[in-house]
Amino acid sequence: MQGELRSQQWFGKEGKDGFIYRAWMKNQGIPADEFKGKPVIGICNTWSELTPCNAHFRELAESVKKGILQAGGFPVEFPVMSTGETLMKPTAMLFRNLVSMDVEESIRANPLDGVVLLCGCDKTTPSLLMGACSVDIPTIIVSGGPMLTGKYRGKNIATSDVWRFTDELRAGSMTEEDLNVAEAGMCRSQGHCAVMGTASSMACMVEALGLSLPGNAAIPAVDSNRKVLAQLSGRRIVDMVHKNMKLSTLLTREAFENAIMANAAVGGSTNFVIHLMAIAGRIGVPLDIQDFDRLSANIPLLVNLQPSGKYFMEDMYYAGGLPAVMNALRAHLHKDTLTVNGRTVGENALLDATLNPDVISSMEKPFNELSGIVVLKGNLCESGAILKPSAASKSLLQHTGRAIVFENIEDYKLRIDDPALDVDETCVLVLKNVGPKGYPGMPEVGNMSLPKKLLEKGITDMIRISDGRMSGTGFGTVVLHVAPEAAAGGTLALVREGDMITLNVADRRLDVLLDAVELANRKAAWTPPSHDYKRGYVHLYINNVEEASQGADFGFLKGSSGSEVARDSH
Ligand code: FES
Numbered sequence: 079m080q081g082e083l084r085s086q087q088w089f090g091k092e093g094k095d096g097f098i099y100r101a102w103m104k105n106q107g108i109p110a111d112e113f114k115g116k117p118v119i120g121i122c123n124t125w126s127e128l129t130p131c132n133a134h135f136r137e138l139a140e141s142v143k144k145g146i147l148q149a150g151g152f153p154v155e156f157p158v159m160s161t162g163e164t165l166m167k168p169t170a171m172l173f174r175n176l177v178s179m180d181v182e183e184s185i186r187a188n189p190l191d192g193v194v195l196l197c198g199c200d201k202t203t204p205s206l207l208m209g210a211c212s213v214d215i216p217t218i219i220v221s222g223g224p225m226l227t228g229k230y231r232g233k234n235i236a237t238s239d240v241w242r243f244t245d246e247l248r249a250g251s252m253t254e255e256d257l258n259v260a261e262a263g264m265c266r267s268q269g270h271c272a273v274m275g276t277a278s279s280m281a282c283m284v285e286a287l288g289l290s291l292p293g294n295a296a297i298p299a300v301d302s303n304r305k306v307l308a309q310l311s312g313r314r315i316v317d318m319v320h321k322n323m324k325l326s327t328l329l330t331r332e333a334f335e336n337a338i339m340a341n342a343a344v345g346g347s348t349n350f351v352i353h354l355m356a357i358a359g360r361i362g363v364p365l366d367i368q369d370f371d372r373l374s375a376n377i378p379l380l381v382n383l384q385p386s387g388k389y390f391m392e393d394m395y396y397a398g399g400l401p402a403v404m405n406a407l408r409a410h411l412h413k414d415t416l417t418v419n420g421r422t423v424g425e426n427a428l429l430d431a432t433l434n435p436d437v438i439s440s441m442e443k444p445f446n447e448l449s450g451i452v453v454l455k456g457n458l459c460e461s462g463a464i465l466k467p468s469a470a471s472k473s474l475l476q477h478t479g480r481a482i483v484f485e486n487i488e489d490y491k492l493r494i495d496d497p498a499l500d501v502d503e504t505c506v507l508v509l510k511n512v513g514p515k516g517y518p519g520m521p522e523v524g525n526m527s528l529p530k531k532l533l534e535k536g537i538t539d540m541i542r543i544s545d546g547r548m549s550g551t552g553f554g555t556v557v558l559h560v561a562p563e564a565a566a567g568g569t570l571a572l573v574r575e576g577d578m579i580t581l582n583v584a585d586r587r588l589d590v591l592l593d594a595v596e597l598a599n600r601k602a603a604w605t606p607p608s609h610d611y612k613r614g615y616v617h618l619y620i621n622n623v624e625e626a627s628q629g630a631d632f633g634f635l636k637g638s639s640g641s642e643v644a645r646d647s648h
Pocket residue numbers: 131162163164198199200237270271275277
């Protein structure tokens with residue numbers, strides 16, 4: 079044991095204070111010896127029936143508790159706000175920073191020596207990790223695991239198909255009845271989205287960062303090995319407390335670089351960029367948006383999963399999971415970085431080779447040479463924008479087209495299917511005011527559906543540009559996270575219908591073909607969009623959220639306040 083346990087500042091106290099700290103806990107039937115120097119481990123639970131991806135977490139927490147008890151720890155489960163992706167309006171992303179504050183303050187304020195973060199649906203992973211980084215006590219992550227693969231009339235389906243189905247319905251090639259059958263077969267079990275969407279990308283991210291036991295990312299939620307991993311994680315966190323293995327000892331610059339390379343190899347979500355930037359900001363590791371492009375440049379797409387390929391998370395598990403990906407990547411990884419199991423990334427990466435090269439391929443014969451995240455610069459995105467090349471159409475990666483401009487999401491919904499809209503497949507769809515401040519909350523609307531009349535012609539992709547995000551399950555030639563965003567007066571705000579826009583992915587450029595004088599004149603005439611958010615959390619959000627290229631965290635939340643509590647009221 080390295081030093082006195084933090085929890086003993088509560089439970090080890092004499093007199094009135096210690097009496098109060100212990101006596102009220104005993105109403106839960108806890109014997110006195112539990113308070114005598116046992117590591118107190120918090121289980122930070124995002125269980126909620128409004129977050130269906132995390133609805134099995136009370137059961138998962140029981141497995142974690144077993145492990146903690148087996149290792150001589152004292153488990154205490156506590157709830158934090160849960161951000162379910164499917165139900166929350168206007169978008170779960172609006173609340174990521176709020177949850178991170180809940181997590182940070184809940185950990186610091188309570189007698190915890192270590193914490194297990196139960197993460198699953200998209201935002202639950204970054205929000206919990208951001209909050210934990212700002213306290214920096216020993217922490218391990220247990221993900222909830224993906225759902226089993228969905229079924230629709232004999233075919234495998236999952237979340238990426240939602241976009242296809244709704245486009246097919248609009249194009250008339252699918253009926254409402256077909257859609258009902260698909261809806262009934264989509265979500266067959268507990269767990270999060272079964273493709274390499276944001277939830278799976280986040281689960282891969284924490285495993286590649288060394289914050290979960292190997293194998294965490296891909297074990298299906300309903301596989302008994304998920305409970306085994308949860309139990310082993312419970313045992314492990316007790317040992318991490320004894321060794322004082324804090325997040326800051328694991329989250330080095332090299333660990334972040336490993337995660338970026340792993341994300342490229344798995345074809346991870348574009349949301350990975352914004353969340354990893356925010357996590358790095360909390361733990362104090364300098365990371366630049368250009369790092370994502372540079373570090374993933376030599377990493378091909380190894381994993382053949384939707385939305386960039388055809389398989390599902392269940393298949394990735396059977397093929398060896400993330401350990402098999404790390405094994406294939408090991409020549410590129412920083413092998414000396416430490417992970418929660420006490421071994422290095424290099425040692426863990428020796429464990430498992432792929433069991434199915436069609437699902438997890440090799441560096442020598444990759445599934446797709448195109449991967450990673452491309453970071454664009456140009457006069458349309460001076461602070462950057464991103465594109466996922468593996469989800470894009472090769473034919474559109476260098477293209478100049480006429481802009482069709484939507485001022486906001488309401489304008490888009492009103493006009494996109496208007497037969498009078500002057501649009502063809504060579505045009506570029508531009509959507510403004512869906513960024514962090516502009517929406518607010520930066521929703522996943524960047525992969526906007528194509529005009530109905532083009533879908534009916536069989537067109538399946540066009541260049542789309544916005545300051546919003548895209549679901550990790552989305553696909554297409556979609557330029558996202560344009561910064562500065564339109565609502566902050568970025569060039570995006572100045573684009574007008576009919577302007578010509580050039581995307582050149584090879585040169586990493588995104589430009590509107592206007593000269594500096596014209597842009598300056600338009601800027602002088604620009605006024606920010608008005609809004610009615612005068613109070614409450616959204617007011618706080620709009621006034622403090624940073625650009626997407628910096629992680630869209632609040633400026634005042636960057637860094638750590640540590641685990642010390644300055645004053646004691648008892
Ligand atoms: Fe929760 Fe996709 S909706 S992970």
